[in-house]
Amino acid sequence: MAERTGPQDAKMLPIFSHKLNIQRGLNVQNSNDYNYNSAKCNVGIKGGGKWIYEVTVKTNSQILLGWSTSEYNKSPDPNQGIGFDSESWSFDGYNSYKYHAGVSAQFGSTYYTTGDIYSIAIDIDARKLIMWKNGTLLGDLYDNIPQNKFLYPSVSLKRYQQVEFNFGATPFRYPQNDYLPLHSFLSEKQKQDLEKIFEKYKSIGIKLSESGEDYGDFIKADGVFELAKDIGAVGSYDPVMLVVSWKIGCSRAWEIDRKEWMTLSLFGISDIKKLQFEAEKWKKDCFSDNNKFRPFYRFIFDYLSEKKNTLPLEMCKEVWKMISYNNKKWFLWDKWETFLEETKKKSFNKR
Numbered sequence: 001m002a003e004r005t006g007p008q009d010a011k012m013l014p015i016f017s018h019k020l021n022i023q024r025g026l027n028v029q030n031s032n033d034y035n036y037n038s039a040k041c042n043v044g045i046k047g048g049g050k051w052i053y054e055v056t057v058k059t060n061s062q063i064l065l066g067w068s069t070s071e072y073n074k075s076p077d078p079n080q081g082i083g084f085d086s087e088s089w090s091f092d093g094y095n096s097y098k099y100h101a102g103v104s105a106q107f108g109s110t111y112y113t114t115g116d117i118y119s120i121a122i123d124i125d126a127r128k129l130i131m132w133k134n135g136t137l138l139g140d141l142y143d144n145i146p147q148n149k150f151l152y153p154s155v156s157l158k159r160y161q162q163v164e165f166n167f168g169a170t171p172f173r174y175p176q177n178d179y180l181p182l183h184s185f186l187s188e189k190q191k192q193d194l195e196k197i198f199e200k201y202k203s204i205g206i207k208l209s210e211s212g213e214d215y216g217d218f219i220k221a222d223g224v225f226e227l228a229k230d231i232g233a234v235g236s237y238d239p240v241m242l243v244v245s246w247k248i249g250c251s252r253a254w255e256i257d258r259k260e261w262m263t264l265s266l267f268g269i270s271d272i273k274k275l276q277f278e279a280e281k282w283k284k285d286c287f288s289d290n291n292k293f294r295p296f297y298r299f300i301f302d303y304l305s306e307k308k309n310t311l312p313l314e315m316c317k318e319v320w321k322m323i324s325y326n327n328k329k330w331f332l333w334d335k336w337e338t339f340l341e342e343t344k345k346k347s348f349n350k351r
Contacts, residue, residue, distance in 0.1 A: 001047050001048055001248070001249030001251075001259070001260060001263060002045065002046075002047050002048040002049035002124070002180075002249065002263055002266055003045065003046050003047040003150075003263075004043065004044070004045050004182075004184070004266055005043065005044045005045075005046075005150055006041075006042050006043030006044060006182075007042060007043070007184075008183070008184040008186070008187065008188075009025070009169065009183065009184075010025075010041050010042065010043040010053075010153075010167035010168075010169075010181075010182040010183050010184075011024075011025025011026065011041065011042050011167075012025055012026065012028050012039040012040065012041055012042075012153075012155070012165055013025075013039060013040060013041075013042050014037070014038075014039050015038040015039060015040050015072070015073060015074065015075075016038075016073065016074070016075040016076065017037040017038065017039070017075075017076055019031065019032070019033040019035075019037050019076065020037050020039055020157070022039065025042075026164055026165045026166070026167075027058075027162070027163075027164045027165075028155055028157065028162065028163050028164075028165070029058075029157070029160075029161070029162040029163075030157040030158060030159055030160065030161050030162075031159075031160070032159060032160070033076065033158075033159055034078060034158065034159050035076035035077055035078050035158070036062070036064070036076060036077055036078070036079075036080060036081035036156040036157065036158055037076045037156065037157060037158075038072075038074060038076075038081055038082060038154060038155065038156040038157075039154065039155050040068060040072070040152045040153070040154045041053075041152045041153040041154070041165075041167070041182065042152075043152070043153075043167070043182045043183075043184075044070065044150030044151055044152045045122075045124070045150065045151055045182065046124065046146075046147065046148060046149055046150045046151060047124065047147060047148070047249070048124050048125050048147070048249055049124055049125070049180060049266070050121065050122070050123045050124070050125075050178050050179045050180060051121060051122055051124070051179060051180050051181075051182060052119055052120070052121035052122075052168075052172070052176055052179035052180070052181065053119075053120055053121075053153050053165060053166065053167050053168070053181070053182055054117055054118065054119050054120075054165070054166040054172050054173060054174065055117070055118050055120065055153075055155070055163050055164065055165050055166070056115065056116070056117050056118075056163065056164040056166075057093065057112050057113075057114065057115070057116050057118070057162075057163055058114065058115075058162035058163060058164060059112075059114060059160060059161045059162050059163075060093075060094070060111075060112035060113055060114050061094050061112070061158065061160070061161055062092075062094050062157070062158035062161060063092070063093065063094065063112065063155065063156070063157050063158075063161050063163060064081045064082050064083055064090040064091070064092055064099070064155065064156040064157075065090060065091050065093070065118060065120055065154075065155055065163070066082050066083055066088060066089045066090035066091055066120065066129070066141075066153075066154055066155075067082075067088065067089050067120070067122060067129060067145075067151045067152065067153060067154055068082050068087055068088035068089070068151070068152055068154040069087040069088070069146070069149045069150065069151060069152070070149070070150050070152070071087045071149075072085065072087040072088045072154065080102075081156025081157075082099075082154045082155070082156045083098070083099025083100055083102075083156075084099060084101075084102045085101060085102065086100075086101045088100070088154060089129055089141065089142050089145070090154075090156070091107060091118075091120070091131060091141055093110060093111055093112035093116075093118075094111070094112055095111075096108060096109055096110055096111055098141050098142070100142055100144070107138075107139075107141065108138055108139065110133055110138060116133060116134060117133075117134055117135075117173050117174060118131060118132070118133055119131065119132035119133075119135070119172070119174050119176060120153070121176065121179050122145055122151060124145065124147050124151075125147075125295070126143070127143055127144060127145045127146075127147060128140050128141075128142070128143045128145060129141040129142045129143075129145055132174060132176065134174065135173075135174035153165065153167070153182065167181055167182040167183045168180075168181020168182060168183040169181075169183040178285075178292075180266055180267070184265070184266075185268040186265050186268060186270050190265075190270035191262070191265055191270070193270050193271065194261070194262065194264060194265055194269065194270045194271075195258075195261075195262070197271070197272065198219065198256075198258055198261045198262075201219045201223040201224070201226060201227050201256075202214075202217075202218065202219045202220075202223060203223075204219075204222065204223040204226050205219045205220030205221065205222045205223025205224065205226075206220060206223075207222075208220075208222035208223070208226070209221070209222050216257070217257060217258050218252075218255050218256055218257040218258065219255060219256045219257075219261070220255060221253075221254035221255060224241060224254050224255065224256060225241075225254070227241070228240060228241040230272055230276075231244070231272060231275050231276040231279050232276050232279070232280060237321050237322045238322070239283065239322045239323055240279050240280070240283050241254075242296075242300060242303075242322060242323075243279065243282050243283045243286055243296065244275075244279050244282070245299075245303060246286075246295075246296050246299045246300075246303070247263075247267075247282055248260050248261070248263040248264060249263060250303065251303075252303075253303055253304050287323075297323070300319055300323070304319065313340065313345055317337075317340075320336075
């Protein structure tokens with residue numbers, strides 16, 4: 001499940017350095033020090049999701065761009081910056097190299113040009129760090145990004161070098177599909193509004209449940225089903241709630257705990273109308289793109305199965321009906337059911 005830490009406005013802060021000139025928390029310049037001086041964003045992310053920031057290089061010499069954990073705290077050094085320890089990863093467009101744990105490797109043949117805009121992203125679920133230059137994909141920088149540590153945009157610069165960050169408060173010049181900005185578009189009041197919605201459906205779930213008891217800080221199944229109707233689910237086989245559960249990383253079938261619910265804030269959602277809009281878009285994207293449908297399908301097995309990976313045949317049939325809802329690709333459904341009856345399979349795994 002994706003987690004974000006830090007204030008609403010993402011800004012760069014110096015690491016053990018009084019030699020950096022940082023304007024508006026976004027423009028970072030090493031004015032006159034021969035050492036690598038480093039800065040780190042005040043917003044970090046971990047757990048899951050796809051995240052991105054843009055950085056414009058104002059100069060074209062010794063600059064290291066990348067990400068680091070909260071444990072990276074290196075003081076100014078003439079030879080080393082981010083990427084030179086196990087807690088950071090960087091790209092050096094002056095030499096076209098990449099660095100992690102002090103190990104360097106050639107990365108393509110792209111070099112800094114003044115004014116270039118680099119999009120530097122992490123896909124935490126895939127554990128990848130990915131880069132674009134002026135909207136053109138450069139490839140995977142690394143595929144060993146940790147999932148359980150907060151990661152922060154970071155930079156190291158030598159004398160006279162300067163960069164400008166954009167964490168999404170201003171529209172990205174080269175936005176990438178499905179990647180979230182580090183800037184939060186929700187105010188504290190809007191987050192409180194989102195929590196009030198959680199309380200509403202939690203209360204509904206308790207009221208409609210058989211026991212009528214409150215035995216945890218989560219929305220019970222009956223509350224989830226009411227929510228599904230309120231965001232536009234049509235009939236019991238509409239998969240919209242499965243898609244929402246996948247997007248916010250729910251761990252128990254037809255339940256949403258408070259932490260999972262507040263993940264909606266990362267998508268700029270603070271009311272039911274916005275959730276309905278985003279949920280419909282997520283559903284459409286999921287069923288039109290195999291690269292998105294595959295992880296969604298695999299999620300369903302973990303989400304619905306007590307044993308994980310495997311579901312009994314009868315439950316599989318219900319799932320297949322849900323994910324084939326209003327989907328013309330399933331034109332062989334009758335033949336598939338006949339095959340299942342003939343082979344007498346009792347369960348299926350997510351593979």
